[in-house]
Amino acid sequence: MSKPDPEEFHRRVLDRIEDPYPVYRAYREAGTLHRVLRPGTGRAPEWLVLGYEEAAVVLAGRAFGRRAGPASGAGEREPAVAPPGYPELAALLGNWLVFMDPPRHTRVRAVVAECIAQRLRTGVRGRLKENVGTLVDRLVKEPGFDLVDEFAAVVPMLTMLDLLGLPHQDHEWLRGQIGCVQQAGAYRSVADGPRLAVAERAAGALTEYFRTALARRRRDPRRDLLSLLLAAPWEEDLAGEDLLVATCVHLLAAGHETATAALSKSARLLLRDRALLAGLRAARDLVPAAVDEFLRLEPPTQTVSRWATQDEEVAGHRIGRGDLVTVVLGAANRDPAQFEEPDTVRFDRDSRKHCGFGMGGHYCLGSALARTEMEAGLRGLLDLLPGRRPAAGAVPYRRGLALHGPLRLPVERAE
DSSP: OOOOOGGGHHHHHHHTTTOOHHHHHHHHHHOSEEEEEOTTSTTOEEEEEOSHHHHHHHHHOTTEESSOOGGGTOTTTSOSSOOTTOHHHHHHHTTOGGGOOTTHHHHHHHHHHHHHHHHHTSSHHHHHHHHHHHHHHHHTTSSEEEHIIIIITHHHHHHHHHHHTOOGGGHHHHHHHHHHHHHGGGTTTTOOHHHHHHHHHHHHHHHHHHHHHHHHHHHSOOSSHHHHHHHSOOOTTTOSHHHHHHHHHHHHHHHHHHHHHHHHHHHHHHHHOHHHHHHHHHOGGGHHHHHHHHHHHSOSOOEEEEEESSOEEETTEEEOTTOEEEEEHHHHTTOTTTSSSTTSOOTTSOOTTOSTTOOGGGSOTTHHHHHHHHHHHHHHHHHHSTTEEEOSSOOOBOSOSSSOSBSOOEEEEOO
């Protein structure tokens, strides 16, 4: 690959969105930090972080936050959550943990984390195993099916519904509405007015849905996460319906979208490497190691962004207060300075230090649940994929890096 041009990074990645790793490697070999131009913003600059050590500095450091502060001069060109004119979307996303900074983030996260921990002690794992078994039993009889729509998307969605205490029959509607809201997360570069209007309507529908669900649990508390969140010891300035509703939507979105992408990408790895599939089937005790290795090799979230809250030096580069910094997790996870033979699947390495779940204060709140989902899903794939092959045709991928993975993955019986 020719010497990387900073102005070409985003175009080159999108040109090979299915496999962006050679692009990452070319840029990382030229330097672990690059100053590039962001798409859809005219000439607005952006710092790309491609090295593992540098990613840790940004994600775990106090000099970088999730919001552009008013003193940075960045807020005018980059609204923190949603553009003006979309109040339902702004109210919803504005209360998502992922968009908060300390101290509010720390306080909200502590309450939500304790509620999730309590819920995970009450039988969710057993239901997850049952759900996977039911899906596998049905799909093995089918001549062909879409691994994304009929397996990878269903496993985490049903798990999140069980966690929250919501009915399974709502999963298709909820998935559709969540998808509409999630696409607005890319508004800074690709979302347009019509797409934002769809997201605004979906945000309103989800808000109404969860207000109704929370009211139902106030009248009839159970052992689910909705009831635990309602009963949690919220500090007075955090107590309120808006935060509860947004937290429920955020948990549902984060808990199923990333797991869907991770399972889909894991399935594709196994379909493309029959020896890998056979080896895991013969040594199922390696499944936990495979979960972390697959998340390292193919993280569902390829990039996360931060704003510099003060002047800071990283890897010899001065990042100014107010600068946007994008950490390319997919590049950091394949940094040879951290992982030997980074482009190779190896279950004998310690992959647990991958940054597929992020790092620092925004480290994935549901990482324990995600690993459990991935383990159960992988075990299901080991029973589902033998005798299958990818159906003919190209595999379409999402056109973005914040959430990366195949949109469809049809399989058929191998002759």
